[in-house]
Amino acid sequence: MRYRLANWLAALLSAAIVLAAVLVALFQSGQQP
Amino acid sequence: MNHNKRMGILWIVLYLLFALAPLLFMLVGERPMGRDFIRELSVAFGFVGIGVMALHFVLTARITAVKMPFGSDVVYYFHHRMAFLTLALWLAHPAILVIKYDWAQGLLNVFTAPWFARYGVLAVVALLLLMALAIGRKALKMEYILWRMLHGALAVIAMALVMAHVYLVGRYVGTPLKQTLWLVYGGICIALVAYLRIYKPWQMLQRPYRVIEVRPEHGNVWSLALEPVGHEGLRFQPGQFAWLTAWRSPFAAHEHPFSFSSSSEQKGRIEFAIKELGDFTATIGQLEAGQPVYLDGPYGAFSPNRYQDVDTLVLIAGGIGIAPMMSILRTMADRGDRTPVVLLYGSQTWEMASFREELEELKKTLNLKVVYVLERPPEGWEGETGYVTQDVLKRYLPAPPQRYRVFICGPTPMLDAVEAALKSLGVPEQLIHMERFDLA
Numbered sequence: 375m376r377y378r379l380a381n382w383l384a385a386l387l388s389a390a391i392v393l394a395a396v397l398v399a400l401f402q403s404g405q406q407p
Numbered sequence: 408m409n410h411n412k413r414m415g416i417l418w419i420v421l422y423l424l425f426a427l428a429p430l431l432f433m434l435v436g437e438r439p440m441g442r443d444f445i446r447e448l449s450v451a452f453g454f455v456g457i458g459v460m461a462l463h464f465v466l467t468a469r470i471t472a473v474k475m476p477f478g479s480d481v482v483y484y485f486h487h488r489m490a491f492l493t494l495a496l497w498l499a500h501p502a503i504l505v506i507k508y509d510w511a512q513g514l515l516n517v518f519t520a521p522w523f524a525r526y527g528v529l530a531v532v533a534l535l536l537l538m539a540l541a542i543g544r545k546a547l548k549m550e551y552i553l554w555r556m557l558h559g560a561l562a563v564i565a566m567a568l569v570m571a572h573v574y575l576v577g578r579y580v581g582t583p584l585k586q587t588l589w590l591v592y593g594g595i596c597i598a599l600v601a602y603l604r605i606y607k608p609w610q611m612l613q614r615p616y617r618v619i620e621v622r623p624e625h626g627n628v629w630s631l632a633l634e635p636v637g638h639e640g641l642r643f644q645p646g647q648f649a650w651l652t653a654w655r656s657p658f659a660a661h662e663h664p665f666s667f668s669s670s671s672e673q674k675g676r677i678e679f680a681i682k683e684l685g686d687f688t689a690t691i692g693q694l695e696a697g698q699p700v701y702l703d704g705p706y707g708a709f710s711p712n713r714y715q716d717v718d719t720l721v722l723i724a725g726g727i728g729i730a731p732m733m734s735i736l737r738t739m740a741d742r743g744d745r746t747p748v749v750l751l752y753g754s755q756t757w758e759m760a761s762f763r764e765e766l767e768e769l770k771k772t773l774n775l776k777v778v779y780v781l782e783r784p785p786e787g788w789e790g791e792t793g794y795v796t797q798d799v800l801k802r803y804l805p806a807p808p809q810r811y812r813v814f815i816c817g818p819t820p821m822l823d824a825v826e827a828a829l830k831s832l833g834v835p836e837q838l839i840h841m842e843r844f845d846l847a
Contacts, residue, residue, distance in 0.1 A: 405441035
């Protein structure tokens with residue numbers, strides 16, 4: 375149970391982290407002169 | 408919501424914030440002009456990769472408050488899972504640049520590239536080596552202590568190289584505000600390493616223990632009894648474990664995790680049951696009474712003490728997985744706890760079943776049923792044979808509407824097999840508790 379939760383949590387946090395990086399890249403690339 | 412759950416959620420939120428902090432540092436204050444999306448994506452992956460890497464120092468720093476809501480084994484398991492994301496991000500950062508831009512290929516040559524790129528490439532190489540050793544340690548038959556030292560050293564080297572890379576690239580660390588934020592961030596990582604490798608050993612040195620008895624048990628197992636010297640000793644819950652340092656100073660980082668096997672009700676005496684499996688455990692029998700040893704603990708969430716909602720306790724042990732079960736049973740005996748207990752004890756042979764005489768004695772004071780499951784039974788054996796399978800479990804699990812919880816400790820293949828068998832029998836997942844030895 376705890377291990378399955380840890381698996382889910384790892385997947386969820388990984389997705390959130392990658393998404394945040396994509397959003398920051400989108401935002402920053404929109405700041406071109 | 409109980410305290411552990413609240414703390415668990417708090418740590419998860421803090422984890423995300425700490426991982427994303429380098430991205431926030433990119434955005435705060437004065438920013439350089441943006442470039443095309445692919446290039447900024449590569450940078451963002453690199454920064455967030457540093458955040459996730461930094462968190463491995465937190466996960467492995469043995470901070471009790473972090474481990475308590477989840478259990479140490481799960482925190483290590485999570486550390487292993489997130490390692491793959493870390494590597495993916497660290498590889499994605501240069502890979503994106505090299506695939507998209509021709510000029511980036513030259514940055515991979517550590518002999519000709521500018522220093523900022525050399526540091527970056529070497530950081531990725533250090534991380535790749537670290538991961539390869541972590542995955543291949545057993546196949547390579549590398550000694551645990553040597554591996555652990557390399558693991559820690561490579562992590563620190565990779566982190567130092569990547570920080571040098573960020574500093575020399577300089578694009579997102581150009582302002583005093585950003586530099587301050589990065590200094591604080593780097594400082595936290597250094598503080599965590601210092602906490603684990605300097606403060607904790609110092610604390611252990613202040614609270615030494617002395618060997619009072621080394622007793623041989625069946626099955627190449629030693630019972631190691633200790634007493635605190637000049638302090639009260641640690642208090643633990645049955646089922647928990649501690650890191651033991653013997654023969655060396657705690658600063659040498661030669662420590663190994665072992666489950667307590669004694670009663671948690673016994674003050675001033677702590678016992679471990681240790682099986683001779685590797686280089687360190689083979690030396691336990693040579694420890695002499697009076698010899699100083701050091702403990703760091705207790706750790707672990709594998710304890711029936713956390714749950715008060717059972718009619719029956721089902722304990723399933725494989726091999727030296729009997730150690731925490733002995734602690735649970737001895738504690739129950741000292742407390743006069745008459746909760747029914749079924750112990751399924753998987754052993755290769757009857758001779759190797761440790762503590763069998765004491766288990767017979769414990770049956771007299773506890774409401775205990777012991778079922779031995781022998782892989783190679785002696786002639787005339789009428790008990791269970793083979794492994795702890797679904798059929799065996801079906802025969803001994805309490806019948807509904809009895810409320811029970813199952814605690815399993817043993818080698819990983821056994822844990823996986825027993826967990827699957829229990830699930831097939833309809834035992835709800837939240838009632839199954841396991842302790843994996845494989846913390847490395």
